[in-house]
Amino acid sequence: MAEIVRVGITFPRKLLAEFDTLITNMGYTSRSKAIHDTIRTFVNKQTWLAAREGAMVGSITMLYNHEMRELESDLTDAQHHFEAIICASMHVHLSKGKCLETIAVKGEVHEIKRLVEKLKARRGVEEVKLNVFSI
Numbered sequence: 001m002a003e004i005v006r007v008g009i010t011f012p013r014k015l016l017a018e019f020d021t022l023i024t025n026m027g028y029t030s031r032s033k034a035i036h037d038t039i040r041t042f043v044n045k046q047t048w049l050a051a052r053e054g055a056m057v058g059s060i061t062m063l064y065n066h067e068m069r070e071l072e073s074d075l076t077d078a079q080h081h082f083e084a085i086i087c088a089s090m091h092v093h094l095s096k097g098k099c100l101e102t103i104a105v106k107g108e109v110h111e112i113k114r115l116v117e118k119l120k121a122r123r124g125v126e127e128v129k130l131n132v133f134s135i
């Protein structure tokens with residue numbers, strides 16, 4: 001059996017409540033097991049991505065708060081900086097303050113990852129998801 005360690009983690013209360021509701025509906029009886037599975041998925045994905053090289057295609061989808069000052073123009077600036085790998089983008093106004101944007105990318109995977117990191121680092125960007133395929 002694998003060695004087990006105990007760690008203390010703090011969570012925003014609302015996030016933990018949402019997580020607990022979800023995992024209960026999925027049939028989990030142990031929060032620890034659900035967190036192990038979640039982290040395992042994250043580790044697998046990041047490890048897979050870190051080992052990639054060469055050209056890939058894919059999409060970056062992000063959810064952001066459009067009322068955050070200067071965020072929209074910052075995000076546009078970042079996209080202009082990476083115009084060599086951006087094929088197209090689609091913007092959806094979800095509500096008064098929220099926007100969804102999907103960017104189609106094609107290019108060296110390390111460049112795609114650099115763009116993702118740039119977008120993620122901005123305050124007001126709530127979530128960024130990357131999906132890539134080898135070509």
Ligand code: NI
Nearest residue numbers: 066092093099
């Ligand atoms: Ni919008």
